[in-house]
Amino acid sequence: MKRLLLAVNLLIVAALLLTGCAPVDTAPAATTMQEPPTERQYGGTLNFWQPSWDGSKDWFHHIKRDEVTTWMWEELFFTTTGSFIPVLATGYDVSEDGLIYTVHLREGVKFHDGEEFTAEDVKYSFELKYDPGILPPEALKAEAERVEGLFAYKQGEEGADEITGIRIVDDYTVEFVLTERDPSFFPGFLGYVEHPMMPKHVLETLDRDELVAGTSDYWVTGPIGTGPYQFVEHVPGQYVEYARFDDYWGGKPGPERVFVKFAPIETAIIMLEKGELDIVWEAPPEEAVRMMDNPDIDVLVADNVMGFWIQTPNWHAGNGLWQNPKAKQALLYAADRQGFVDNVMQGFGVVRHSWFHGTRFECPTLIEFEYDLDKAKALLDEIGMTADKRADYQLELTVYPGNKMRVDYAVMLHEAYTQLGFKTNVDLIDAASWADYRNGKGPRGTEFDFAIANWGPGTNPYVLEPYMVGTVDLGYWPLDVERDYHWNEYSPNADKAKELWANIFAETDIEAQTPYFQELDCILNEEVFIPHLIGESWIALKSKRLQGVDLDLDVSVYIVPQLVDIANWWLWDPDADSQ
Amino acid sequence: MANDLQAEQQLFVDTPARRAVRRFSRHRLAMLGLGVLLIMVLLAVFAPAVAPHSPTKQELSLYRKPPTQTHWLGTDSLGRDVFSRLIHAGRVSLSVGLVAVGIYETIAILLGAIAGYYGSKLDWIIMRAVDVVMTIPTMIVIIFLVSILGPSMYNSMLAIGIMGWPEPTRLVRGQILSLREMDYVTAARSLGLPTHRIILRHVLPGVVAPLVVHATFGVAGAILLEAGLSFLGLGVPPPTASWGNMMSSAQTLNILERVPWLWVPPGIAIMLSVLSINFIGDGLRDALDPRGMETG
Numbered sequence: 001m002k003r004l005l006l007a008v009n010l011l012i013v014a015a016l017l018l019t020g021c022a023p024v025d026t027a028p029a030a031t032t033m034q035e036p037p038t039e040r041q042y043g044g045t046l047n048f049w050q051p052s053w054d055g056s057k058d059w060f061h062h063i064k065r066d067e068v069t070t071w072m073w074e075e076l077f078f079t080t081t082g083s084f085i086p087v088l089a090t091g092y093d094v095s096e097d098g099l100i101y102t103v104h105l106r107e108g109v110k111f112h113d114g115e116e117f118t119a120e121d122v123k124y125s126f127e128l129k130y131d132p133g134i135l136p137p138e139a140l141k142a143e144a145e146r147v148e149g150l151f152a153y154k155q156g157e158e159g160a161d162e163i164t165g166i167r168i169v170d171d172y173t174v175e176f177v178l179t180e181r182d183p184s185f186f187p188g189f190l191g192y193v194e195h196p197m198m199p200k201h202v203l204e205t206l207d208r209d210e211l212v213a214g215t216s217d218y219w220v221t222g223p224i225g226t227g228p229y230q231f232v233e234h235v236p237g238q239y240v241e242y243a244r245f246d247d248y249w250g251g252k253p254g255p256e257r258v259f260v261k262f263a264p265i266e267t268a269i270i271m272l273e274k275g276e277l278d279i280v281w282e283a284p285p286e287e288a289v290r291m292m293d294n295p296d297i298d299v300l301v302a303d304n305v306m307g308f309w310i311q312t313p314n315w316h317a318g319n320g321l322w323q324n325p326k327a328k329q330a331l332l333y334a335a336d337r338q339g340f341v342d343n344v345m346q347g348f349g350v351v352r353h354s355w356f357h358g359t360r361f362e363c364p365t366l367i368e369f370e371y372d373l374d375k376a377k378a379l380l381d382e383i384g385m386t387a388d389k390r391a392d393y394q395l396e397l398t399v400y401p402g403n404k405m406r407v408d409y410a411v412m413l414h415e416a417y418t419q420l421g422f423k424t425n426v427d428l429i430d431a432a433s434w435a436d437y438r439n440g441k442g443p444r445g446t447e448f449d450f451a452i453a454n455w456g457p458g459t460n461p462y463v464l465e466p467y468m469v470g471t472v473d474l475g476y477w478p479l480d481v482e483r484d485y486h487w488n489e490y491s492p493n494a495d496k497a498k499e500l501w502a503n504i505f506a507e508t509d510i511e512a513q514t515p516y517f518q519e520l521d522c523i524l525n526e527e528v529f530i531p532h533l534i535g536e537s538w539i540a541l542k543s544k545r546l547q548g549v550d551l552d553l554d555v556s557v558y559i560v561p562q563l564v565d566i567a568n569w570w571l572w573d574p575d576a577d578s579q
Numbered sequence: 580m581a582n583d584l585q586a587e588q589q590l591f592v593d594t595p596a597r598r599a600v601r602r603f604s605r606h607r608l609a610m611l612g613l614g615v616l617l618i619m620v621l622l623a624v625f626a627p628a629v630a631p632h633s634p635t636k637q638e639l640s641l642y643r644k645p646p647t648q649t650h651w652l653g654t655d656s657l658g659r660d661v662f663s664r665l666i667h668a669g670r671v672s673l674s675v676g677l678v679a680v681g682i683y684e685t686i687a688i689l690l691g692a693i694a695g696y697y698g699s700k701l702d703w704i705i706m707r708a709v710d711v712v713m714t715i716p717t718m719i720v721i722i723f724l725v726s727i728l729g730p731s732m733y734n735s736m737l738a739i740g741i742m743g744w745p746e747p748t749r750l751v752r753g754q755i756l757s758l759r760e761m762d763y764v765t766a767a768r769s770l771g772l773p774t775h776r777i778i779l780r781h782v783l784p785g786v787v788a789p790l791v792v793h794a795t796f797g798v799a800g801a802i803l804l805e806a807g808l809s810f811l812g813l814g815v816p817p818p819t820a821s822w823g824n825m826m827s828s829a830q831t832l833n834i835l836e837r838v839p840w841l842w843v844p845p846g847i848a849i850m851l852s853v854l855s856i857n858f859i860g861d862g863l864r865d866a867l868d869p870r871g872m873e874t875g
Contacts (some may be wrong), residue, residue: 266831286833339639344656401812404830408656411817415637415657428730428816 036547036572044574046255046546047277049268053240053260068260069196070563071242072112073225076103076122078564079191079459082360082510085564088117088197088226092190094508098181101190105172109249111199112230119168124200126166132156133212146189148177183505183513184462191459199224228253228567237262254548254570272297272541278571279542279549284405285348288539300540301348302551307456308352309406311413311531315474315485317449318393323490326379328528332369333376334416337534344408348537354525355532361461361517363525373419380420390421398427399452409533410452455530461517462504464529468497468520493523545572602866609862612855619852623669630663635818643838653840656828665844668820673852675736675821676802680794682740684747688790691751692778696759706752709745717742721804725813732815735808739801747793754786788867795860799853806849822849 050067076089088109093102109117130140130150137144137155144151148165165177178185189195202224203211210216223231228250229242242258263271269287271277273294283291291297311331313322321327341349350358353368380390395417399410410426417424427448457463466472470488488494500523503516523529542549548568603609622629631651641658644650652661694705724738758764759782767777802822808814809823817824822845829835829842 269832284831284833286831290833290837336639343639343642343658404828407812407817412637412639412657414818415635418635426817428812 036544040254040548040570041572041574042252042254042570043256044254044571045257045259046569046571048258048260049271049277049280050260050262051265051268052262067563068240070227071229071258071260071566072223072227072231073196074227075191075195075197076105077191079187082461084186084191092186098183098508099178101176101178101185102169103174103176103190105174106249107172109226110247111202111226112224112245113199113202114247115199115201117197117226118171119174121197121200122174123163123166123168124203125195125198127153127163128198128203128211129195130154130163131212133209143189146178146182146185148179181505183508184460184465187460188462197226229258232257248567250567253567255574269541272543275543277543278546279540281538281540283539283541285346285537285539288348288541289346291541296544298542298544300542300549300551302538303350303358303535307454307458308535309409309533310453310455311450311533312453312455313450313530314448321385322449323485324383325527326383327385328531329369330376330379330420331417332528332531333372333379334420335413336371336416338371340409340412341534344412345405345534345536348539350535350537352532352535354521355457355464355529356461356517356521356524357532358535359461360514361521363518363522365522367525376420387421391423393422395422395424396427396448397424397450397452398429398448400429405536406452413452450531452533464524465501465505468494469501470494487529491527493527497523547572599866603862606862606865608858609866612858612862615851616855616859619669619848619855620673622666623673626666626670630660630666632660632663634659634664634667634820636660643841646840652844655825655841661825661840661844664820664825665822665848668822668825668845669848669852671732671815671819671821672802672805672823672849675732675739675805675815676798678736679739679743679801679805680797682736683743684790684794684797686741686744687747687751688783688786690744691748691786692755692783694748695752695755696774696778696782702752705748709748712742713745718804718807721808722811722813725808730808730813730816732819732821735805735814739804743797743801747790747797750789750793751786754789755782758782758785792860792864792867795856795863799856799860802849802852802856
């Protein structure tokens with residue numbers, strides 16, 4: 001009996017091993033395609049991917065353009081670095097004093113119910129977004145204080161029943177009155193992705209309290225917008241279905257239907273190979289490499305210069321050790337970032353040497369922190385962090401396990417810093433606890449040296465200004481008011497940076513601002529402001545049948561980049577579509 | 580002459596321990612398991628001497644190289660030698676298994692002895708606690724504990740250790756309930772021996788055999804639990820290698836299909852260790868069972 005059991009066990013083991021080694025059956029459903037036609041074709045079902053979406057309870061918290069809602073809701077603009085792509089607005093003017101932004105709306109835009117989109121909808125949409133019943137005023141204070149009367153409205157002050165700073169000039173013109181001159185107003189507010197336009201004529205007939213509380217049936221059963229597709233159905237946890245909106249202002253979209261399907265990335269890639277999805281994004285590099293052998297899949301790659309991995313310091317660790325630029329430079333020299341990009345990331349990344357590296361604002365005399373362990377040690381010795389002191393120093397790195405490659409990066413840093421002579425430890429913190437840790441409320445204490453995270457200027461190059469002039473605490477890790485850290489109080493370049501920001505803010509033209517940004521980038525580069533590591537490339541995998549996709553990564557880091565042009569997407573050979 | 584005879588007779592006295600050893604040694608699967616486990620333990624103990632490379636040394640240019648003469652089991656995503664990591668990982672995985680079981684068997688002996696010997700209210704309280712803990716999904720609680728304490732080898736040991744005690748506690752209690760009614764225990768009580776002495780010297784030795792068998796299976800279970808935790812990123816944190824966190828790299832189709840040397844070796848190590856320990860457990864159960872028939 002025991003022999004029989006042993007034999008069965010061994011057979012099972014052998015079978016498992018063979019199964020594991022065998023190629024997974026991921027053969028595409030369709031046969032290999034030829035070259036696509038150049039003319040757009042109409043019809044078919046486009047299957048889009050989304051890892052998960054917590055909008056199952058109410059759509060309302062998604063009053064923003066995200067990967068799910070972008071098919072039906074649109075904003076005034078897409079912001080690019082220093083410019084924009086017009087959407088529901090055709091352009092804007094800024095008054096000479098920089099206080100009034102006049103937005104010109106596109107004419108002939110229709111909502112999905114056939115009603116025309118006008119300036120009334122713009123004002124209504126902003127007033128709904130900033131309704132006092134949604135999010136506490138303090139949470140939106142910084143952005144709400146930009147527009148005249150907006151913060152008072154948000155706070156629900158008596159008599160403030162509208163946003164006085166948003167003025168309707170005529171059906172197709174709206175003015176935004178600012179409280180003070182602010183060139184970041186466009187990228188940080190007007191062109192921000194979280195301001196989609198809503199139909200006033202529909203929403204004003206509904207119960208405002210329910211609407212604001214997110215309990216209105218409207219959000220679940222029939223939200224409408226101006227986008228190329230109209231809502232059909234949302235099956236929580238499975239998919240959202242859209243139908244083509246034939247009267248779309250940008251012309252008739254290609255596919256007749258769109259399904260946004262929810263699945264983990266690993267499953268999504270298999271679905272793509274089987275023809276159940278047409279596009280998957282943020283794919284792991286190794287999957288991109290694998291897909292390059294698949295004739296039915298296109299691999300789309302773009303360097304992401306707008307967001308990157310950073311190594312956020314705890315400014316107070318080691319008696320302010322990481323406030324010293326040379327200490328941070330040493331850490332950059334100690335890590336073989338290029339080796340990591342070339343090997344582990346398989347080339348799908350860019351080593352960052354400064355905050356604006358790779359953009360028009362890059363420092364012309366950029367210092368490149370190439371891998372040089374001896375130089376790293378010499379820099380640390382120079383600031384008194386000698387080998388014996390390093391041997392006594394416990395350097396704590398934290399990273400959350402969501403991004404496997406970033407965890408590998410932390411492990412590489414562990415080895416690099418160990419080579420420097422530090423006692424190094426890597427602590428994995430789950431994503432859900434991340435915010436608590438950042439706020440100093442983590443259950444395991446907060447005394448870390450660095451947190452490996454993701455940040456970047458996005459399309460708003462002005463985002464660093466408050467941190468550098470000292471109006472905002474850079475204490476970040478942990479956010480402890482009694483241990484705040486203002487960069488301008490310590491940096492010898494603080495006055496220069498303040499002057500540069502003043503020069504930038506004095507100009508409204510991006511060309512005129514560029515030289516100042518470049519000088520600023522030189523300071524950020526030399527000081528290693530917040531150690532910038534690697535820009536991870538955006539990788540999208542798409543089926544050959546999906547055409548018209550054009551990556552444009554200058555648009556925003558907050559949204560999936562290729563979604564800028566979804567109205568131009570079309571399916572090759574749509575009649576062959578089985579759904 | 581008489582002394583020699585006496586000595587020879589003593590040598591061949593068939594004590595229960597000798598019988599157990601003999602029975603165990605005739606259990607082929609158990610001996611096979613013992614052999615394999617012994618090799619694994621020796622490799623783990625002497626890992627620094629045996630491993631051809633450092634388990635943490637990275638060479639990024641050797642990214643996921645297949646097995647070669649220099650790197651017998653290939654290299655991983657950071658260019659580290661998989662074989663060296665595998666045998667160093669054995670240290671972690673085996674010690675997590677042993678310590679975790681050590682923790683919960685100790686708790687079990689303590690609580691089981693109290694419940695079984697004293698009975699009454701203490702027994703009721705302890706057994707209800709056992710019932711409650713047994714209804715809680717172990718893995719969820721372990722994940723919860725580890726996320727509070729932080730992922731580390733010691734915390735994994737602790738978390739697994741403090742969740743495993745109910746079952747052996749029942750076992751110990753059951754054994755003691757019958758042992759305490761034995762005549763020799765009654766005699767010890769009549770002689771006025773202190774209770775702790777009765778429990779320690781006269782009752783607990785009777786529990787050892789079933790407990791050892793249980794512990795053997797427990798070690799295998801703990802190794803699997805640790806592997807699961809590490810696979811989820813909640814076990815032993817990087818760069819320390821454990822079989823579980825080595826397997827956690829196999830989370831993409833690409834690795835499953837094209838880089839089997841990253842996940843097959845730790846998978847086999849887990850399988851072999853668990854299988855060996857289970858065989859040993861089987862052997863011990865047969866060998867220590869007083870009702871067992873002499874097989875040879």
